Amino acid sequence: MQKQNRLIYFLLSLPAFVLYSVFFIYPLMNGFIYSLQDWNGVGRDKDFVGISNYITLFSDIRVRNTLSFTLRYTIALLVGTIVLSITIALLLDSIIKARGFFRTMYFMPAVLSTLTVGLIWNQLFSNALPQFGRLIGSESLSSNVLGDVKLAFWAVVFTALWQGLATNVLLFLSALQNIPKDLIEAAGLDGANKRQIFFRIKLPFIIPTLNIVIILTAKNGLMAFDNIFALTSGGPARTTESIGMLIYKFAFEEFKYSYSSALAILIFVIIGILTIIQLRTSERYEVKA
Amino acid sequence: MNKKQLKFDRVFSYFVLAVGLFIILVPLYLALITAFKPTKDSIANFFSFPKSLYLDNFITVISNSNFFKFFGNSTLILAASLIGILVLVPLTAYVIQKNISSKYYRFFYFAFVAGILVPFQVFMLPVTQQMNKLNLMHQGGLIVLYITFAMTQGIFLYSGYIRTVIPKDLEEAAYMDGCGVIRTYISIIFPMMKPMTGTVIILNSLWIWNDFLLPLLILNKSQSYWTLVLFQYNFKSSYTFDFNLAFAAFVLSMVPIIIVYVFFQKYIIAGLTGGAVKS
Secondary structure (H helix, E strand, O other): HHHHHHHHHHHHHHHHHHHHHHHHHHHHHHHHHOOOOEEOOOOOOOOEOOOOOHHHHHHHHHHHHHHHHHHHHHHHHHHHHHHHHHHHHHHHHOOOOOOHHHHHHHHHHHHOOOHHHHHHHHHHHHHHHHHHHHHOHHHHHOOOOOHOOHHHHHHHHHHHHHHHHHHHHHHHHHHHHOOOOOOOOHHHOOOOOOHHHHHHHHHHHHHHHHHHHHHHHHHEEEEOOHHHHHHOOOOOOOOOOHHHHHHHHHHHHHHHHHHHHHHHHHHHHHHHHHHHHHHHHHHHHHOOO | HHHHHHHHHHHHHHHHHHHHHHHHHHHHHHHHHHHHOOOOHHHHHOOOOOOOOOOOOHHHEEEEEEEOHHHHHHHHHHHHHHHHHEEEEEEEHHHHHHEEEEEEHHHHHHHHHHHOOOOHOHHHHHHHHHHHHOOOOOHHHHHHHHHHHHHHHHHHHHHHHHHHHHHHHHHHHHOOOOOOHHHHHHHHHHOHHHHHHHHHHHHHHHHHHHOHHHHHHHOOHHHHHHOHHHHHHHHHHHHHOOOHHHHHHHHHHHHHHHHHHHHHHHHHHHHHHHHHHHO
8 A cells, every 4th residue: 555655646646746857847957068168059069168258257348338237236236125115015004994995996007018118118208208208398208218328327226116016015015914903002102103113113024125126126127128128128328228139148048058158047046145145144044133 | 203203204214215216116117118119218207208109019019929919828828728727726625625534645645745846847847848749849739748846835735725614514414414425526625715715716816827848848949829028038139139129029928917917906916825835
């Protein structure tokens, strides 16, 4: 009976294990091997070149610019997401009437396709906003902001927040609603002001949510693709080219297969290290609090 | 004084929330009115309300492209992937948790959970290469990939649920009654995991329906394979640039998901927040 069960378990789990090995683990290892070779994707010859692809990455200006954009974008996204979604969640938590309605509306962007959202904003920035700019007589708004090196960056951040806040607002809201109400009332009776209530009572309760939001947002920011691809395609003059896009362009537009794989592995390592640091520091904080 | 302050706070809260609501709705409103206007009206004034019920944009989009075919493709891919996910993922999680003391199963459990942290771009190139070599650059191949990639988070979520919610003695009672492994799973375990199944359906539906990069890599070669998202992307290049037509295409593509959201929003919100917190 035991033996027979063991065979049944083995057979039941086999399809998933085979699929995962063939379509996930194997290509992942393959990517690592590519990164140590010198392959353009078409030719038959793949020479082993060791870590030379990685060394080239560090001196490649385009990679450096892309990395700089991606980091600035991720930081802006993190700051914007944390500040705005906590603020909106606090406001939603403080109202009673129509809370359900506001929650429904604020969450709606999360169900739309990121590509559609990017394409809509692309149209609005290039066609609607210049008309509005001329109407109010603003010179900087009269031309397409997506063509302006400085403004394009903020347009990318803005559209990412427009869609990305939704889920995070909800996460913070449900964390806030789990705080025992009498705790806040008691603090209010003891004469605590709003700031004290937020920092001393509410914040410790939302720290676990904050950790999740930071990890998810950082991962989204560092690997951004759809939204930027649809909004600017990396322009103007490649100033909004993200790492996720560069991996794609190297691989499928410029046929630098091995080089693209090296970049992908490098980013994977960076994300892994950042995740570990984040988890370690938050652990320490939670123990203290 | 205190009461006055409270009232002011409340009015202020509603005011800020209303401003936020305005920012969320403006692009969707503009998309809608632009879809109902001829180009010359939009060039004259982008923000004006349509003068009449102008449907030509929608008619052009639907008749000039295979809109319903793309809609059908998206639906088929979603349905087939979901069936595959719901057959394989909870079952595999259950088998792993039953045998977690064995090294073999523990290895795969860690491999699945570690997979959550791997961004798709890290191995998109070798995957695409492999799909090409195996002649899987079609909807069937894409469905296989969705089922496989859903395993990382899915097995993690189901495993947590099995460990914390499913009582051990219940299964033992079923075994005593002479139910085999498969019977026990189908008639007792799977029905008990319903809440988690809801979360997994919602998370994966939104991901698969809205996904862009995987269809772009696997399906873009042949127009007959396109999904709704690919159609919108290619729309940009296949028409001379007529933004009223583009907005009609956007609106048509958003309508199905917004309808689903309106009807199931309670479950969607619960599912998405639940899934994010647990992963």
